[in-house]
Amino acid sequence: MPAVLSRIAHARWFQNFITTVIVLASVLVGVETYPQIEKQYHRLLHALDLAIITIFTIEVLVKIGAEGRHPLRYFKDPWNVFDFVIVAACFLPFDNQYITVLRLIRLLRVLRLLRAFPKLQVLVGAIFKSIPSMGYVSLLMGLLFYLYAVAGVLLFGKNDPVHFGNLGSSLLSLFQTVTLEGWIELLNIQLYGCDKFGYEVFKDQCTQPSTHSIAPLFFISFVLVGTFVLLNLFIGVILTGMEEARNELADLKNKESSANPREYDLKRIETEIARLNESLKTLQVTKIKFRAKDEEEA
Secondary structure (H helix, E strand, O other): OHHHHHHHHHOHHHHHHHHHHHHHHHHHHHHOOOHHHHHHOHHHHHHHHHHHHHHHHHHHHHHHHOOOOOHHHHHHOHHHHHHHHHHHHOOOOOOHHHHHHHHHHHHHHHHHHHHHOHHHHHHHHHHHHHHHHHHHHHHHHHHHHHHHHHHHHHHHOOOOHHHHOOHHHHHHHHHHHHOOOOHHHHHHHHHHOOOOOOOOOOHHHOOOOOOOOOHHHHHHHHHHHHHHHHHHHHHHHHHHHHHHHHHHHHHHHHHHHHHOHHHHHHHHHHHHHHHHHHHHHHHHHHHHHHHHHHHHHO
16 A cells, blocks of 8 residues: 555656646635635635645645655655645634634645745755855844944934934935935935935924035945845855755755665666667668668669
C-alpha cells in the first residue's frame, strides 16, 4: 500500500491536479470578495470550498501514507508542514464572529502556489537565506536614516515644521525621499522658504520662513546613498542567497538520484537505448543509399 501511495504522490498527473486545485482555490478567494457574487452563488462557492478542502486533506493523507511505517518523515519537509498547517486550520471550529479569520486562513492557500513551482521555491529560499545579511544592511540603512533625520530637524525644522519639525516626521519625509516620490517639493520648500512654496494649506505653521542653500547637497547625497548604494546592497544580498538556494536544490536532486540507484540506472539505460535506436536508423538510411547507388551502377 505505501508503494502505491508513493507512486501516486510523486506522479506528474497528481501534482498537476493539485496545482490546478490550488489555482481554483486562489480564484475562489478573489471571487468571494465581491458581495453580490458571494450572495448569489453562496451554495456553489460553499460546495467548491468543501471540495477543495477535501482534496487537500486527501493529498496530505496520501503523502503521509506514502511514508509507510515512518509517517513522521512527512513533517521533515518544511513545505509539507506548511501544507499540513493550512489544511488543519480549515477544520478549526470557528463561529460566525470569526468568519474574517476563516477567510484569512483560506487566503493562505494561495501561498501553496509556491510549492507548485520549484522556481518560486528557489526565490523564497533565497529571501530566507538573505535575512541574516539583510539585517546588517538594514542596520546600516537605519543609521543612515537616523543621522539624516537628526540633521534634517536641525537644518530645516524651523522653516519646515510639517516635514522636519521632529524626529518622527523627519524620518517619514526621508522615507518619502528614498522612494523618489515628491522629494523635489521638499527640496523647494528649503530653497525658497515655507512662505513662498509648499505651505499654502499650512500657512499658520510657517512662522519662521528661511532659505537653505545646503538643501540640494542634503537631499541629493541622501538619494544617492539611500536609493542607489543601499538598494544595490539589498539586491546583491538576495542574489547571493538565490545562488545558495539553487546549489542546495541541485544537491538535493543529486541525493535523490543517489538514493534511488535503480531508477537512476533505468533512466540511464533508457537514454542509451534511445541513442542506439537513433544510430540504427542512421545506419539503415545509409544502407539504403548504398544499395540504391549499386543498383544505379549495375
